[in-house]
């Protein structure tokens with residue numbers, strides 16, 4: 001079974017990837033590495049892509065037989081979200097809607 005983990009190069013996502021790999025799932029990590037780190041990814045296939053881009057997401061869903069998606073890609077700095085709400089709208093809300101459309 002192929003599972004996409006968005007934000008899989010981040011804190012929560014990378015632990016989730018590890019658990020899935022231990023249970024023999026095929027894991028595709030979708031992350032733009034904006035706050036995540038390639039070295040955190042414990043395995044699977046890393047696709048550097050941005051969830052704000054419908055085109056990036058189409059490529060992922062066309063390239064892999066995706067059966068499930070675990071969505072952890074997000075920005076998480078509360079202070080920054082007040083200072084720059086539009087950035088958070090795009091990375092968190094708009095990106096999630098894109099993923100649902102994907």
Ligand SMILES: NC(=O)c1ccc[n+]([C@@H]2O[C@H](COP(=O)([O-])OP(=O)(O)OC[C@H]3O[C@@H](n4cnc5c(N)ncnc54)[C@H](O)[C@@H]3O)[C@@H](O)[C@H]2O)c1
Pocket residue numbers: 006007008009010011012013030031032033034035036037049050051052072073074075076091095
């Ligand atoms: N860290 C916690 O203790 C905690 C607790 C509860 C819930 N959460 C939630 O879990 C989720 C992940 O949190 P985290 O702590 O792992 O954060 P994190 O910053 O470590 O990971 C987020 C990942 O998302 C990626 N990302 C951000 N915007 C992206 C985009 N537009 N396209 C592709 N990738 C993008 C980043 O590069 C990063 O790898 C968030 O929704 C957060 O609110 C976290």
